[in-house]
Amino acid sequence: MRYVSTRGQAAPRDFEAVLLAGLAEDGGLFVPETWPELSAAEWRALRGLPYPALAARILGLFGAGAMPLDAMCRDAYAGFGHPAVVPLVQTDHNIFALELFHGPTLAFKDMALQLLGRMFDHVLAKRGERLTIVGATSGDTGSAAIEACRDRAAIDIVILHPEGRTSEVQRRQMTTVLAPNVKNIAVQGDFDACQDLVKAMFNDAPFRAEMHLSAVNSINWARIAAQIPYYVAAALALGAPDRDVAVSVPTGNFGNVLAAWAARRMGLPISGFVIGSNHNDILARFLASNDMTAKPVEPSLSPSMDIQVSSNFERLLFELMGRDATATTDAMTRFRAEGRMPVPDAAWRQATALFRGFTLDDAGTLAEIRRLWTTAGYLADPHTAVGTAAARALPPADPATPVIVAATAHPAKFPDAVERATGIRPPLPARLDDLYEREERFGVLPNDLGAIEAAVRAHARRNAA
Ligand SMILES: *Cc1c(COP(=O)(O)O)cnc(C)c1O
Numbered sequence: 001m002r003y004v005s006t007r008g009q010a011a012p013r014d015f016e017a018v019l020l021a022g023l024a025e026d027g028g029l030f031v032p033e034t035w036p037e038l039s040a041a042e043w044r045a046l047r048g049l050p051y052p053a054l055a056a057r058i059l060g061l062f063g064a065g066a067m068p069l070d071a072m073c074r075d076a077y078a079g080f081g082h083p084a085v086v087p088l089v090q091t092d093h094n095i096f097a098l099e100l101f102h103g104p105t106l107a108f109k110d111m112a113l114q115l116l117g118r119m120f121d122h123v124l125a126k127r128g129e130r131l132t133i134v135g136a137t138s139g140d141t142g143s144a145a146i147e148a149c150r151d152r153a154a155i156d157i158v159i160l161h162p163e164g165r166t167s168e169v170q171r172r173q174m175t176t177v178l179a180p181n182v183k184n185i186a187v188q189g190d191f192d193a194c195q196d197l198v199k200a201m202f203n204d205a206p207f208r209a210e211m212h213l214s215a216v217n218s219i220n221w222a223r224i225a226a227q228i229p230y231y232v233a234a235a236l237a238l239g240a241p242d243r244d245v246a247v248s249v250p251t252g253n254f255g256n257v258l259a260a261w262a263a264r265r266m267g268l269p270i271s272g273f274v275i276g277s278n279h280n281d282i283l284a285r286f287l288a289s290n291d292m293t294a295k296p297v298e299p300s301l302s303p304s305m306d307i308q309v310s311s312n313f314e315r316l317l318f319e320l321m322g323r324d325a326t327a328t329t330d331a332m333t334r335f336r337a338e339g340r341m342p343v344p345d346a347a348w349r350q351a352t353a354l355f356r357g358f359t360l361d362d363a364g365t366l367a368e369i370r371r372l373w374t375t376a377g378y379l380a381d382p383h384t385a386v387g388t389a390a391a392r393a394l395p396p397a398d399p400a401t402p403v404i405v406a407a408t409a410h411p412a413k414f415p416d417a418v419e420r421a422t423g424i425r426p427p428l429p430a431r432l433d434d435l436y437e438r439e440e441r442f443g444v445l446p447n448d449l450g451a452i453e454a455a456v457r458a459h460a461r462r463n464a465a
Pocket of ligand 1: 108109140250251253257304409
């Protein structure tokens, strides 16, 4: 299996090269040259597999089979807090929450990142190389990246967070990881300052080469690939391929819902997709009126969906435009320059035949959390509540079709919103209940590129030695 860039100017690569590269050198995103497709009999044969075995089978179809996938997947999901890894919980007539939050940091990013950390380590060891991962976080993605990279032999990781501006749970989920290859830096500045420092490190070519800098951001194809198996698991459990299912996803960068679309592209009978947004609803506006205009981000109760631009949308756009890399490049270039993406009418119509958008404000989100609790005894986090509300507002054409809702965060990760809505403060799972007693370790540095680079260099040197 080879991968090509959505912009058409990068040389095709195999899975391992795409994993290490992240973004293609022409600025595009890697996609499979051809999609694997399964027959109904082949889908049926996957029923009942334990989740790690199913994940290994699916990833094998995407050319990752040179790695010891079975052992890797077993290892990646062994630490999850539920024996099913991704349990399905019915919350309503024909609505099922697919719980993707039983990993170490209680959010769905763990599903892909736990596997990616192991894949990186394996490929780097084989090549005799090392990497330094740097990232900026306002809270959530930093902890998932740290948990994915901790104790990996060939990886060092440095995460910048704005001093005093993350919640205590978020900070402790990062700073209590005492593995020697992990370094946390509290920057005396805000999140934008952290992000600018990371960009500046990547733009400092000699430093970038010296440190082998890399990122584990959501445009990496391997993250999408690792998110496909849970949609397969849920659909098979609900009767696919002998019955249609629908999917509703609380969406930010479009990575999670793109993985569901990929499962459909592989032949799984998914009749349609609902995209849930908070008031940062560029995708809902696009689907309603072909208006893909970036707007300033406003904070919401579902911060992991507070986005201006959904970076993975480029992969769908490429498919909608018949894999025309020139047209994709043109649309993306104009979007960057003008803040509005010109999507041809035919492509937009195709999108609206499969995807529907739904916007929920903070008041609606609290009302949905309350409703789930009073009607079903189900405690949902604000992101998941956007997904269940979207599923109810836009049901499938055939009412017999079950809807799978991606439940993307544990309610204890957003205890303030859940308590406001229900009066109940959800406790952390037992494996995390000593989080407030654990030792923390982090450096505090000024918002200064020289100081940050020196700290990254010292960290990477010490571990490489
Ligand atoms: C990242 C995230 C999302 C958005 O997922 P995308 O793949 O970016 O669309 C939704 N909910 C939670 C809790 C997240 O962490």
